[in-house]
Amino acid sequence: MSNASSAPQHSSDLPNGWEMVVGLEVHVELDTKTKLFSASPNHFGDEPNTNIDPVTLGLPGALPVLNKHAVELAIRLGLALNCTVQPSTFHRKNYFYQDMPKAYQISQYDQPINIDGYMMLPGDVRIGIERAHLEEDTGKSTHIGGTSGRIHGSDYSLVDFNRAGVPLVEIVSRPDIRNSDQARQYVAELRSILLAVGASDAKMEEGSMRCDVNVSVRKPGAPFGTRCEIKNVNSIRAVGKAIDYEARRQIDVLESGGTIRQETRHWDDGEGRTHTLRTKEDADDYRYFLEPDLVLLDPDQEWIESIRASLPMLPAARRAQLAALTGANKESESVYVIVERGQDDYVSAVAQAGGDAARALVYVQQAFAEEGATPKVAASDIATLTQMERDAKVTATQAKTILSEMVANGGGDPVAIAAAKGFEALDTSAVEAMVDAAIAQQADAWAKYCAGEEKAMGALVGAIMKASQGKADGKVVTAILQARRAK
Template structure:
């Protein structure tokens, strides 16, 4: 991007994302307490969740499986890993330390491919436990400082998290959004997480810096927190990058710090500087043992990986020849299997993509029977249904599960024969002579008058394209 103030330097954004996702397990990371969002506060707890004296952590095997699954989906190496203690005092941390993987994470390296084709490197993904959730009541604007008292819900304490750290490979807010959205799509496809940003089961922090375009330097970065939607993510990055550019162009430099995105103000604020950073006194968690997944286990999980979004996009393009953006949108909405199934059953790929792209936004569309979808497209191609009728029938198919033939018959959608249509067009012309003169003079846009007339007369059952064709033929003949 280039600076609005200075045409001299072109700046390039450098963005890396740290994404925390809650793993979709039945129980917590180190205890048998249920992992359930939204329950009555402090009901999903055990002595371990509360860090009671004498309690011990026992690693949840399912959490490890989900971490490995995500690692495999991100093309990571699955490595022997170690849990550490991250020590700091905070009331929502029951033990006043957090169990987290540190310098030996379970997933090392890897990459994620954006729908437009760019590969974003993955640095690592590691397992850790979540903290409790604090609510600060009274003054202080929701912050601990200045509040009258605080309430802590330990239901979240010990919920398994996977922190996925990208390499600083994104160069625009759009790329960062695309990365986060693709990551979410993979999490959903694999069942690793329900990845709901609004419930906090997917939390994105952005590391942002800028550099002169064309260089590969890495300048001082700031970490932006409190990004609660993909939209916030894009806006915050754009704001922060511009802030850095402004500083550089005034001969100043940003300082490395953590900043808070204020959505209502549309800006970031200092949260804590590097100097204020805690000394976490990491050391290996002595209550847990080395986590060293066997080859067999990893390969078994690899074999059970579902088809991932990138593979689905590739397959859909191959099946339909569609444009990358259209294909990506259809995969994102989970309609690709329907389209591929219909095409395999003989449907016209173009019509299948068009319907999936425009006429199937309702719930349940993905469950449509591909063969029935193909049959509908066949009827449309054969001229038995108009495009408008096909759309109506499609909606009914999703709604009722009836066959397109039955629905068309029930709604009286039988294609009008051409002579009836021609007669209708004659009446339309007779009733709108002035418009007809304009049409003959070449004003194509007035043909809407005739099409509208015919549609009204037929209560929408006529094929608009057929009406246009008759009109044009009549004009040719009258010349």
């Protein structure tokens, strides 16, 4: 996750000036105790067909009753995505499938609960959110026999209705995404927001967060091209790969004189390609109509405002705050990583204890990957360590060693550890002498270095560090070597 949420990595541009236009439809399961319309548990991984009831199974006479907590989580998410929360309705989306118990899905249609939001991506890129609406999940089919694991050609199918009726929010972006990096950043940021507001556990591997990707290509400024929807994109990495593949496929078709058919395509992660699932012509007519078993959902303004007031600080604001504190770029990888781990409060505690915030950011990013939001090492001890390094009482390398030991032991006094290890930063004149000795010993390397071969510096630095038993400050050594060469 951390790779995707870090600053932009530039994917190769599309050939011949083509531009891709991408919109995402992300389904997330809400983290409620019970289902959207019944009291059955919403819990992943239980024995098949144990979290069921008459409503879940669509038994005759069973009626849906809306789960208030699901509505609250949907509103939390909507507000976090800068949406307007409006009075909303539910519709029936009618189609036959064996894991769809009522043969219709209850979903919000033309009057969704959240509309017109946006999300900011690195580089001040604004991605519009068209809507974030409530709907129920389907059951899960397992097709036994056959070769493809799909219903066609299988011997029989098993259906698990535990997932049927689990509350979902579908977040539909506007087609504002222009490359696969942005798409991955969008999904990663959405995931961070979901976790921050407690709306979902957002585990793509368990299917509690699922992406459908709409891709088309055009020449910049031209009208949107015909789009294809790609399903089965089950990781952030796959989002990027599927988009890049699909855009290139469409360009190939267009450049060889073909046209793009509007269709739904399936991403095969193993093969790294998409293929046709169904065309527009054989798409279902869902015969949407207002769900007569439910009434208008009209949350009162007071409740909406109390939900807004209870929202935590969102990842973007936390990154800005951490960046301001540490002097780092708010789009830097370290800032993203620390906020994603929830360790920004810890960095801030180090600074509060008198520590150097910029160094603390580096320490925490490097050494606390396995720690949660509240690392065991006391913030005040990290503060002391940053001071020791800043004041050149230890070298960066020594500080790193001390830090590792503190993490390994779940804490410790850095002053005591430094003393026990005999760490002290050598003064510059001692280092100068060691540099002289190294140049004499490694004349070959020195000559190469002077000739501009930067790699040759490594042998010299290594020799010096060895001579100093690690007490020389690497940065100081490098600076002296550079100064000598410049003479």
